[in-house]
Amino acid sequence: MAKEIKKNEFRKANAKKFGEHPTYIYAQQGKKFKFIGITHSKFTEDMENIPLEKNPEPGNKSQAYLRPNPDEAHKSSFGTKLKGWFFSDKDKKKVEAVKKKGKK
Secondary structure, three states: OOEEEEEEEEEEOOOOOOOOOOEEEEEEEEEEEEEEEEOOOEEEEEEEEEEEOOOOOOOOOOEEEEOOOOOEEEHHEEEEEEOOOOOHHHHHHHHHHHHHHOOO
């Protein structure tokens, strides 16, 4: 099994499965990225998304949400890094809680 490498970056998903949404990539294992989806929808596939205090996209004031469960996909499913994106300090705690769900 490939060693997990910690990451801290935002990229747009370019696979149809993820709908070209921005994602927060927090780890890489082999050729797969572990990530959390970011959306503007309150619900995704009948699951309630987690509201963020501040949209991580620079200059965007609209409400953003975290998907409640982490996911993984081949690194070819993502575009280039998005510059200037970051989570507020309050939102980092929410991100950590979602990341823990992926460590089963």
